[in-house]
Amino acid sequence: MDHVVVRPMAVADLARAERTSSETFYVADQLSRRVSEPEPQPRDAAGAEKWIARMRYYLDVDPAGCWVAEDDGAIVGFAISQNRGRFWYLATYGVLPDRQGGGIGKRLMDAVLAYADGRQGMFSSTVHPGATRRYRLAGFTLHPQLRMVGTVDRSTLPAIGGLRDGTADDFAWMDRLDTKLRGAGHGPDHGYLLNTMRLVVAKSENRRGYVYIDDAGRAALLAAEDTETASDLLWEALASAKGETLVNCITAANHWAVDVGLAARLDIGQEGYLAVRGMADPRPYLASGQFL
Structure with missing residues (x-):
């Protein structure tokens, strides 16, 4: 070597x-x-x-x-x-x-x-034994992740109001929400994500959150002030799903996402860990595998 x-x-x-x-x-x-x-x-x-x-x-x-x-x-x-x-x-x-x-x-x-x-930090980890040992020795807490897979039963989709497509004008409050949930904003990452995915936001006096939805209609990154808003945003993503879909990076702190997935008739499974250091497991929040 x-x-x-x-x-x-x-x-x-x-x-x-x-x-x-x-x-x-x-x-x-x-x-x-x-x-x-x-x-x-x-x-x-x-x-x-x-x-x-x-x-x-x-x-x-x-x-x-x-x-x-x-x-x-x-x-x-x-x-x-x-x-x-x-x-x-x-x-x-x-x-x-x-x-x-x-x-x-x-x-x-x-x-x-x-x-x-x-710095405090976060990433999505596989279950590779050697890698997870290295992460733990580096001071990371490993939170087991769940995932939901399957085809959405469209008869289960609820009527959701108060959402709209987001724009770059939303980035300032989105970064403040990021800071509240994970200690720092996504900064320039929001611009990259907006250029490659659909952004849906909930923004009112007592209701704020956002979700990026990829070209397959899957929730790629979701953050909200409360679980009700988070659930509405996830339902919006599920309504956009094209064929079989996936909701991943679900930790125990975000069991609201499991409830939504089960209601949509998705199957539940396990998938790796969310590794965090110097911070709590963010909630309500579904991390992106690449932008966290």
Whole structure:
């Protein structure tokens, strides 16, 4: 492993890092697949383009949090993190399956945690034993996550009022809500998310919250002042679902989302951990896997 170099990521690394990410997570999905689930599929060309575009965004906004492990010109691992004020998050992290267990992952994690510089932080974790041990030793509390999957029974959809499409004019109060729930705003991430997803907001004197809904009609990030507003926003996302849908990153503090999913006739399962350090498990809140 002495010839493996852990260094800051560069734009020229993006295509090679994407291939490493694709292989790493494809194998992980195969190993964690439940018997009732369909066979995982490799990332397609459109997915690869989205991954590269998202990593390029991280490099543009906070390049010092982006690291790769290189061995003789090949990218064998990566760890992409970001600082947002006093908050740090890990967007994605992985090491090629045949290179795991040799200390590369530890070196990458040491690099991004050093960059965090003691900030409170959060990220979504798999159940990989070596990785979760590393996270716990780094001071993170691991909150088990649930997920809801299936096709929405559209006869269960309630009539929801008081919601509208959001715009960049909403970012200021959304960041204040983020700060209340997780200690810091999403800042520039809101602009990226708005450009790639639909934003729905609830904004009145006693009712504030938002949800980003992806192009498959899935809730990608949700935050609210109270569980009633959060539930309405999640129902709006479920109403937008195209075919089978997914609601993930549900921690015990956010059991309201389980109630909504069960009411919509979705199935419940377990999926990894939400790792937090220096902060409480945010509620009512459904984290984004990439922007937390």
